[in-house]
Amino acid sequence: MPKIPCYFHNEQLAFKPVYEWAMGQRIDHPETTARAENILATLSENPRFDVLSPTAQPIDAIRAVHSYELLTLYNTAQKLPTGDTFYPSVFPRDLRDMGDPTNIRHAGCYCFDSGTPLSARTYDAAAWSAACAWEAAGQLASSYSKGAEEELLVYALSRPPGHHATEQFFGGYSYLNNCALAARRLSETGRVAIVDIDFHHGNGTQSLFFDDPSVLTISIHGDPTDYFPFYCGFSHETGEGDGSGYNLNFPLPGKTDLDAYRRVLEDDVLGAVSNFGADILIVAAGLDGYHLDPIGDFNLETEDFGRIGESLASLNLPMLIVQEGGYYTPHLGRNAVALLEGLSR
Ligand SMILES: [Zn+2]
Numbered sequence: 001m002p003k004i005p006c007y008f009h010n011e012q013l014a015f016k017p018v019y020e021w022a023m024g025q026r027i028d029h030p031e032t033t034a035r036a037e038n039i040l041a042t043l044s045e046n047p048r049f050d051v052l053s054p055t056a057q058p059i060d061a062i063r064a065v066h067s068y069e070l071l072t073l074y075n076t077a078q079k080l081p082t083g084d085t086f087y088p089s090v091f092p093r094d095l096r097d098m099g100d101p102t103n104i105r106h107a108g109c110y111c112f113d114s115g116t117p118l119s120a121r122t123y124d125a126a127a128w129s130a131a132c133a134w135e136a137a138g139q140l141a142s143s144y145s146k147g148a149e150e151e152l153l154v155y156a157l158s159r160p161p162g163h164h165a166t167e168q169f170f171g172g173y174s175y176l177n178n179c180a181l182a183a184r185r186l187s188e189t190g191r192v193a194i195v196d197i198d199f200h201h202g203n204g205t206q207s208l209f210f211d212d213p214s215v216l217t218i219s220i221h222g223d224p225t226d227y228f229p230f231y232c233g234f235s236h237e238t239g240e241g242d243g244s245g246y247n248l249n250f251p252l253p254g255k256t257d258l259d260a261y262r263r264v265l266e267d268d269v270l271g272a273v274s275n276f277g278a279d280i281l282i283v284a285a286g287l288d289g290y291h292l293d294p295i296g297d298f299n300l301e302t303e304d305f306g307r308i309g310e311s312l313a314s315l316n317l318p319m320l321i322v323q324e325g326g327y328y329t330p331h332l333g334r335n336a337v338a339l340l341e342g343l344s345r
Helices: 033-044 059-065 068-077 093-098 104-110 122-145 178-186 203-209 258-276 302-313 329-343
Strands: 004-007 019-022 025-028 049-052 153-156 192-196 215-222 247-252 280-285 319-323
Touching: 004 122, 033 049, 033 329, 059 068, 059 122, 059 178, 068 104, 068 122, 093 104, 122 153, 122 178, 122 280, 122 319, 153 329, 178 192, 178 203, 178 280, 178 319, 192 203, 192 258, 203 215, 203 247, 215 258, 247 258, 258 302, 280 329, 302 329, 319 329
Parallel strands: 004 049, 004 153, 153 319, 192 215, 192 280, 215 247, 280 319
Antiparallel strands: 019 025
16 A cells, blocks of 8 residues: 655744633643644654655745735744744724734734734744645645556645635634645646635635635535634635635534534535536645544544545545644544545545
């Protein structure tokens, strides 16, 4: 059985958010380096996986997805003193155009929540996280173009996550939209569908492709009436302009278990991907639907991620798996492996 290539770069661990402001409370930051370390340790001790390091940050691809102002702000944050962390707390709805991205105090013009901090090491970690998705996409595209007969499955251990980042805004612990970068690269090879299984709606990915009929975006997530990001992810958001009909949201109630989850996945999502005529599937692989997750609220067990993987694998498409959320750190590695093993059957 061929090994599954997995991409990770040690510089992704240089950014260490310590706390966040959640609903006015200061809490330990869930998006820790231990998340990636737990997954990495579990992959490294399993002979099915081959851990590789990306070789370069995909600067041009990042510039093609994100605004000049947002990237300028990240550059400003790189000049913060070591150990300092900036938390946006002023979000001037009507004065965003007045934002100066060379002034870190204007970060709220380029951000949508108060839980996603900036430090001198944030951008570098996010750019290497994006590099994992970018190089994994390149490897998948190359194998697909050569008509490789072996299983086409590649995993990007992207951390920090990316699916909440839009063209102009960071938030939801996301700075650069890793899946969007990968989708742009893979679109040069075939039709791409993104299925986001993170507990939270992939608002950033949705926004980046909302008017684009060339990439199908689907998100299955906790109902935004009750769960982050609260203001979008509803089923009536189906795209706009030429992209109308190419964005699908499946909000589910809290405590959803595998049976209900798979009904949506198999009755609605798989058919939509097939009808779209996808050549390649990107899975935005959040693991925060796990029943012990501190910020997700589904009732999925470790083996359930394997069953979800099997359902997605029934599409029989080349697949790029991009790590998104998942915050019950002690079981993240085994949940990621369960998903990947399910996908590889
Ligand atoms: Zn999430």
